[in-house]
Amino acid sequence: MSGKIIRVNGPIVVAKGLLAKMYDLVRVGEDALWGEVVKIEEDLSFIQVYEDTLGLSVGEEVINTGSPLNVELGPGLISSIFDGIQRPLPLLESLSGFFIPKGVSSFSLSREKRWRFLPQVKSGDTVTEGDILGKVKEKDTFIHYILVPVGISGKVLDIQEGEFSIQDTIATIESEDKNLVPVTMLQRWPVRLPRPIREKLTPDLPLITGQRVLDSLFPLAKGGTAIIPGGFGTGKTVLEQTLAKFSNCDIIIYVGCGERGNEMTSVLHEFPKISDPYTQKPLMDKAILIANTSNMPVAAREASVYVGVTIAEYFRDMGYDVALMADSTSRWAEALREISSRLEEMPAEEGYPPYLATRLSQFYERAGKVKCLGRDGRQGTLTIIGAVSPPGGDFSEPVTQASLRLTGVFWALDTSLAYRRHFPAINWSQSFTLYQENLRKWFKENISSDWELLLGKVRELLQKEEDIQRVAQVVGIEALPEQERIILESCGMIREVFLIQNAFDPIDGFCTFKRQKKLLEIILNFHEFSWNYKEKNLSFEEIINHPLKEEIARLKELKDEDFFSKVEELEKKLE
Amino acid sequence: MEKLSTFEYRTIKKVCGPLVFVGGIKDPVYGSLVEIELYDGTRRTGQIIDAGEDIVVIQVFEENIGMDLERTKVRLIEKELRLEVSPQILGRIFDGRAKPKDGLPELIPEKSIPISGSAINPYSRDVPVDFIETGFSAIDGLNTLVRGQKLPIFSLAGLPANKIISQLVKQAEVKGEERFAVVFAGMGIPFREASFFLESFQTSGKMENTVVFLNLAADPVIERLLTPRYALTCAEYLAFDLDFHVLVVLHDMTNYCEALRQISSSKEEIPGRRGYPGYMYTDLASLYERAGRIKKKPGSITQIPILTMPQDDITHPIVDLTGYITEGQIVLSRSLYQKGIYPPIDVLPSLSRLMNQGIGEGKTREDHRQLANQLYATYSHGIDLRKLRDIVGVEALSEMDKKYLKFCDEFEKEFIGQGESRRSIEETLMTGWRLLAEFPTSELRRISRKFLETYLEKLKDWWKWRE
Structure with a gap:
């Protein structure tokens, strides 16, 4: 099916006579640029083009591929870096040098590479969609399961162990209506369609990040959603990358959507060198990167988050814990806005299209803890963490507001904290988590039964501090009652020792729950100690300048073996 | 240079600010350059920013003074700006x-x-x-x-x-x-x-x-x-x-x-x-x-x-x-x-x-990151106290607070306000250390013990050497 271009306006091309369906993938012009049909009006098709349209001429041909934008799924995904429409960036470089070329079509996954396939079922077995057919060891620590494709069930006729490329037939299934279906390791899925599951479950396990303020005060559940809004320079990207480095997930998908090129490069350089705290293997062995930097075409930016989330669902369906980091969803929303305005749609708030909230909810709802297809009842989770870049750091703008209604955790980044280099700059009075209830059981069983009590005390102190600060602004610190000054001092300690954490520090960058709890306990113990200073025969001055304070502050410098013995020593002194 | 065509169009429909709307151009190329010739022979250049079958929008690079609809001619010249x-x-x-x-x-x-x-x-x-x-x-x-x-x-x-x-x-x-x-x-x-x-x-x-x-x-x-x-x-x-x-x-x-x-x-x-x-x-x-x-x-x-x-x-x-x-x-x-x-x-x-x-051992110096963190923490605390002092007066502040205030002033005057002189990175870092040395080490918690010992010691020699 082909048509002719009748108008080129930025990333939007209008073609006549294409006979397309909505979201059909098309090739535009002599350079065969990739595009997608986003609007149809009589015999006109409106196409958003994923590549630069400069040099495109009216009258050039448009060819319809007849199918929507798909991703390729199969062994070879891990450690890859793709652009927004799943073209491998290393391959683009070898084809055309250091700058992104136009109209290149390439396979996303290598056709040559051979993988050792180990069947998990025998000939003659009956299988249904989502059942595990076999496995491939893709990395030392990562088993890639090959599933029966969605929509297929029947009897396995032929299945063999051996070295195969992803296009080879590894099994043949006789379907119920007696059709023979060859199955390959390569499978495809349209990006805008969520992959089916059996049932959604309530997320009840925490996503452990090693970041004290997140794990303790605002925990996120595996299968939950979180947003990180913050003005520029508040550390969104560093936080997203920290989460990618330290989360206890099997697969990390990092979508750099409309962000800096150098940032993606530093991820690319760092991830292979950092070892995963859980497996000790290079982090890259569980990561997939999707890079659509801010100067790459806008329409592909829109597609990139869908490509990311579809790959994430594919691994979730194998029963894995997957985390998707999208940095930044605001750039994605802006791409939506730009396309919408070129389509001359009626704008809603701040020029964003009225369907902004719908699109965002469709995206975030693809997260969750699920019972996967297949009869073995395996469970997988997909956690989505989206950065939001509100203009002027003002959270009242449409993208933040729409996301806020959808997500379970809100990690609000604060410019004034960032200015004083309090990182992670998470504002403890604005942020919230809705997973507290779901996670209660886990914390009780795995951390301790008094965990919530402990946190309750911390929250109460921080709340009191806010009130006292307001008074202090008027009367001065010296004029405050001594007990209130002790609260201020203790809160200073909570902030400095517990909340501030340097993500790049080799020792303190990742903090286990055990350490987190000890730190909290010792701070609260010291608070008790100073609260009752008179009983200890100390003067107020002495307690304010107590030498133990520095020792507690320096606990963070200690490695585990010294840390716990030092804590014990300090605790004795406080008795 | 790729020449596009030698056609001339006299089909301008509308001129609006720097934009010219032209009808009936055959197969216009998005982003290509056009030349516009006015009635008196003056030439202007512009670029196609919306290429349509019926109407093409051209953005003109100069002012549109003297342009009319009837006598102005439009020619396509090349595909892109180079x-x-x-x-x-x-x-x-x-x-x-x-x-x-x-x-x-x-x-x-x-x-x-x-x-x-x-x-x-x-x-x-x-x-x-x-x-x-x-x-x-x-x-x-x-x-x-x-x-x-x-x-x-x-x-x-x-x-x-x-x-x-x-x-x-x-x-x-x-x-x-x-x-x-x-x-x-x-x-x-x-x-x-x-x-x-x-x-x-x-x-x-x-x-x-x-x-x-x-x-x-x-x-x-x-x-x-x-x-x-x-x-x-x-x-x-x-x-x-x-x-x-x-x-x-x-x-x-x-x-x-x-x-x-x-x-x-x-x-x-x-x-x-x-x-x-x-x-x-x-x-x-x-x-x-x-x-x-x-x-x-x-x-x-x-x-x-x-x-x-x-x-x-x-x-x-x-x-x-x-x-x-x-x-x-x-x-x-x-x-x-x-x-x-x-x-x-x-x-x-x-x-x-x-x-x-770009910093750290082998690039600038091992203590650079921690020193910078400490300077930031100390300065921003001082700025907070400055605001407080403006409201409650300096008497309501403790001795330590006053030290912070003094640091703030000196930091601005000496560290930031270096004048037109050029400082080497070594001088910059040592100036930072010198300002921080006024505090007891218990206030310098962003710097590890190891660096505190090394560089406070080094500071003494440094100033001797400078004199």
Whole structure:
């Protein structure tokens, strides 16, 4: 099916006579640029083009591929870096040098590479969609399961162990209506369609990040959603990358959507060198990167988050814990806005299209803890963490507001904290988590039964501090009652020792729950100690300048073996 | 050069600001160049920004004075805007559309490059890691610049941003200096500022390694959208073809954005915040992202855009979007300037995102990161106390608090306010240590014990040695 271009306006091309369906993938012009049909009006098709349209001429041909934008799924995904429409960036470089070329079509996954396939079922077995057919060891620590494709069930006729490329037939299934279906390791899925599951479950396990303020005060559940809004320079990207480095997930998908090129490069350089705290293997062995930097075409930016989330669902369906980091969803929303305005749609708030909230909810709802297809009842989770870049750091703008209604955790980044280099700059009075209830059981069983009590005390102190600060602004610190000054001092300690954490520090960058709890306990113990200073025969001055304070502050410098013995020593002194 | 056609059209339907709407052009190419001939023979150039079968929208690069609908002719000339380059481009001065402005003849081109530029494949980029010593403590010590970074200066009307930039260009040094070039793009700047820069390049002897593109305040507005693209194309040629380390100064991006808004509104587009177009982020990114390093290439592009914050507002869309794209920002402060502090750099909102990659052992010094963290923590605590003192008076503060206040003043006067002198990184770090040495170590918790011991000790020798 082909048509002719009748108008080129930025990333939007209008073609006549294409006979397309909505979201059909098309090739535009002599350079065969990739595009997608986003609007149809009589015999006109409106196409958003994923590549630069400069040099495109009216009258050039448009060819319809007849199918929507798909991703390729199969062994070879891990450690890859793709652009927004799943073209491998290393391959683009070898084809055309250091700058992104136009109209290149390439396979996303290598056709040559051979993988050792180990069947998990025998000939003659009956299988249904989502059942595990076999496995491939893709990395030392990562088993890639090959599933029966969605929509297929029947009897396995032929299945063999051996070295195969992803296009080879590894099994043949006789379907119920007696059709023979060859199955390959390569499978495809349209990006805008969520992959089916059996049932959604309530997320009840925490996503452990090693970041004290997140794990303790605002925990996120595996299968939950979180947003990180913050003005520029508040550390969104560093936080997203920290989460990618330290989360206890099997697969990390990092979508750099409309962000800096150098940032993606530093991820690319760092991830292979950092070892995963859980497996000790290079982090890259569980990561997939999707890079659509801010100067790459806008329409592909829109597609990139869908490509990311579809790959994430594919691994979730194998029963894995997957985390998707999208940095930044605001750039994605802006791409939506730009396309919408070129389509001359009626704008809603701040020029964003009225369907902004719908699109965002469709995206975030693809997260969750699920019972996967297949009869073995395996469970997988997909956690989505989206950065939001509100203009002027003002959270009242449409993208933040729409996301806020959808997500379970809100990690609000604060410019004034960032200015004083309090990182992670998470504002403890604005942020919230809705997973507290779901996670209660886990914390009780795995951390301790008094965990919530402990946190309750911390929250109460921080709340009191806010009130006292307001008074202090008027009367001065010296004029405050001594007990209130002790609260201020203790809160200073909570902030400095517990909340501030340097993500790049080799020792303190990742903090286990055990350490987190000890730190909290010792701070609260010291608070008790100073609260009752008179009983200890100390003067107020002495307690304010107590030498133990520095020792507690320096606990963070200690490695585990010294840390716990030092804590014990300090605790004795406080008795 | 690809010639498109020799057809002439006299089918102009509408002229509106810098835009011309023409009907019935056969197979127009998006982005191609057109020539417009007025009734009296004057010629103007423009670019197709909306190519339709029935109507084509042309953006004209000069003012539309004297254009009418009946007698004006439109011709298609070439497919895209290009910059002609050769190594002789160094030392030259051009106008905003890359025509010689220095009275010398046009270059004999070796190569002609489209100015729109393509995105660098993120996989092909190399991480910027080389420390650039600018000689300013507030930058080197706290917001380190590295080669391949884009670090804007957020200035305010009336502050000496020009002086800082010209000093920075003079002093910017990378350890193990290689080929170094400067590309300066002036957008909508008054003649006074342009001549200040030209003079400073000449007196510092940098002119022979400098290329200047100047669109002055009185030059056509649309040219402003092209000037930085010519400049960056030139920079890419110098960096990636000729292996230079290029420092690009874009001055002033506020004028660029205002030009963008003006064009957008004449195109009747839906305005975003404060009337700026919704695609301003993407447009700015297409400039700022043309910085960095490429694997296996020795050259690099470092960008210093300058912005004047309208109404001193850091949340203004121009400033805000820039901050979201660039790798940090250097913010100038009016209150420091009024205290007589030069350079008046407000370090709290300033930031360099690539700092960590360019500092530390083997690059600057092992204690750099922790020292910077401590200076930030101490200074910002002092600033909080300063606000408190203004309300409750100094009597209500403790002895330690007073120490912080004193530190704040000295930090501004000595560390930031170094005057016009140039400080080495060693001097910068030691100045920081000297100011912190006033505190007991229990207050310096951002620095590890090991460094405290080493450097407080070293400090004693350092000052002896200096005397």
